Amino acid sequence: MTTRYRVEYALKTHRRDQFIEWIKGLLAVPFVLYSQPQGVFEGQGVIGCPQTREEAHRRYSEILRDVEGMIDDHIANQNDDKNPFPSKLKLLVPSVGPFFTRLPLEAAFKCQDRKRYISSRRFVSPSFNDVRLILNSAQIMAVTTYGTLQLATFDGDVTLYDDGQSLESTSPVVPRLLDLLRKNVKIGIVTAAGYTTAERYYSRLHGLLDAMANSADLTPAQKQNLVIMGGEANYLFEFSPSAPHLLAPVPRERWLTPEMAAWNERDIEQLLDVAEAALRDCIKSLNLPAELMRKDRAVGIIPMPPDGRLPRESLEETVLVVQKILELSSAGRSRRVPFCAFNGGRDVFVDIGDKSWGVNVVQRWFAAAPGGVIRGENTLHVGDQFLSAGANDFRARSVGTTAWIASPAETVELLDELAELMGKKLS
Numbered sequence: 001m002t003t004r005y006r007v008e009y010a011l012k013t014h015r016r017d018q019f020i021e022w023i024k025g026l027l028a029v030p031f032v033l034y035s036q037p038q039g040v041f042e043g044q045g046v047i048g049c050p051q052t053r054e055e056a057h058r059r060y061s062e063i064l065r066d067v068e069g070m071i072d073d074h075i076a077n078q079n080d081d082k083n084p085f086p087s088k089l090k091l092l093v094p095s096v097g098p099f100f101t102r103l104p105l106e107a108a109f110k111c112q113d114r115k116r117y118i119s120s121r122r123f124v125s126p127s128f129n130d131v132r133l134i135l136n137s138a139q140i141m142a143v144t145t146y147g148t149l150q151l152a153t154f155d156g157d158v159t160l161y162d163d164g165q166s167l168e169s170t171s172p173v174v175p176r177l178l179d180l181l182r183k184n185v186k187i188g189i190v191t192a193a194g195y196t197t198a199e200r201y202y203s204r205l206h207g208l209l210d211a212m213a214n215s216a217d218l219t220p221a222q223k224q225n226l227v228i229m230g231g232e233a234n235y236l237f238e239f240s241p242s243a244p245h246l247l248a249p250v251p252r253e254r255w256l257t258p259e260m261a262a263w264n265e266r267d268i269e270q271l272l273d274v275a276e277a278a279l280r281d282c283i284k285s286l287n288l289p290a291e292l293m294r295k296d297r298a299v300g301i302i303p304m305p306p307d308g309r310l311p312r313e314s315l316e317e318t319v320l321v322v323q324k325i326l327e328l329s330s331a332g333r334s335r336r337v338p339f340c341a342f343n344g345g346r347d348v349f350v351d352i353g354d355k356s357w358g359v360n361v362v363q364r365w366f367a368a369a370p371g372g373v374i375r376g377e378n379t380l381h382v383g384d385q386f387l388s389a390g391a392n393d394f395r396a397r398s399v400g401t402t403a404w405i406a407s408p409a410e411t412v413e414l415l416d417e418l419a420e421l422m423g424k425k426l427s
Contacts, residue, residue: 017387018095020131023067027126030059035122057119060126064105064134075099100376100401101142108138129406136403136414143380143401144421149185151366151374153229153359153400155383155393156191156204159411163345169207173408176415177208181218183422186225186374188362190355190381192344192392194231194298201228201237202245209246212239229362232340232392233260233353234297236361255361260353263337268352271331271339272299275350278325282318290347300349315343322350342385342392355381356395363399376400380418382411 034056070089077087078098089096112134113119118126143149154160161167167174180187195201202209205228212223228237228247236255240248276292276299283290283301289308290301301318303310323341326332332339340354359381363374379400383393386404396402405411 017128019093020128020135022093023064023131024126024128026063026067027060027131030056030063031121031125034059035125053119057113060113060119061106061109064109068103068105071099071103071105075102097397100379101139101146103135103138104141104145105134105138108134108136108141111137132404132406136405137417139401139403140380140414140418140421143377144418144425147377149380149418149422150378151186151188151363151380151400152180153188153190153362153379153381153396154411155355155381155385156189156193157345158384158407159382159405160189160208161204161408166203167205167207169210171207171408172412173415174208174211176412176419178211178215178218179419180415181212181222181225184222184225186362186366188227188229188359188366190229190232190358190362190396192232192342192349192351194234194295194349194351196235196296198237198243198245198247198249201230201247209239213241213246225366227362227365229358231295231297231353232351232355233357233361234351236365255365257357257361257364260357260361263352267331267334267337268297271326271329271337271352272297272350274329274331275299275322275326275339275341278322279318279348279350282314282321286314286317288314288318297352298349300344300347302347309346315345315348318348319343322348326350340392340395351392354395355383355392356398359396360399382414 034052070087070092074087074089074096077083077085077090109118112130116130116133118130156167157163157165160173161171177187189205191204193201193204208226212218212226215223223239223241226239227250229235230237236250236252237247238250239246272294276294279292279299279301282288283292288301288310289304290310291304293300293302301310319341326339326341331337338353338357339350341348341350359379360373363379364372367373376399380403381393381396381400382403382405383396384405384407385393386397386402387394393402393404403414405414
């Protein structure tokens, strides 16, 4: 049951995506005008007359076609260095960022309407999830229609497997990832889990790694098209059939970008010291049953005992407090070292770097030419945390296209949709 508390909590600024909310508001108008809920009581049945459904479908399509045109204008504006004025979309949705591809929203809506029957609903207007899934469909249509998908990166928890669990061999995600590798799409698993040893990553991803090692139809070159980027952007491992845990660590000097190589260790320590002090204050002021964990490139709090739970509100309060303290500190204001403060669902961590750096490293690692990079329009990052605060997938939007999912089951559906579109393009 949805309580008033949950509704009010979801309306908090840090829990909303302005672009999705804006589209949802546009779609609310034809819903009110054409839903005709009284038809249910006039003998038309639950679905109602086809004319009503068709009219709602037409109006939704028209609105999304108009938004599609505004995105095209926004892309032209962002690519015009001589134009000092913001696009119309930027004026209406100030938080909107760059787009790497145009988005066929009308076609994506028609696809999702066939699955979710959005136009047939009379009492429930187009929702946040409806719009999110329409945007996902539009994005994967774009990366397969207007270009070629070269790199797919994935978050771990809630994206490939349930929170706190592992990727098992029986997971339906595994054969779909293998299918991407067969199609010569590179894969990067970019996770906040900051382990320094291959064994820990193997324990989380053994289902996929074992399937790759035992696969007879993946070529040796295709098996090299998988890497793990851990701790947001701090530990890189590549698949290696001869390694003890099928993963070989890659020395930092081999993959650090020039910008990352310039990060000073003293600045990193200073930033983590400030974060640690802020986390200690939150544990004390919020009376959290948690303990502090300090790593070489991260600091965070975890529940005590390990299988305990911290209240969602306390986790998000901690994220927002620590983030603001870091932004106002001398270490944060200098911007010499980027950081990411995020809510992991059970814990809170501050990592050096963020997923935009992690995805960018993977883009450079797989680039064919030395010093090259796989471009943003040829990259798709799939994750579950895209809210503007305390969500570590959010910043990946700055380096590639993205798909926002809510569960591993949605990842499976997304990969099936992607495979179908890639198959159509090849045929």
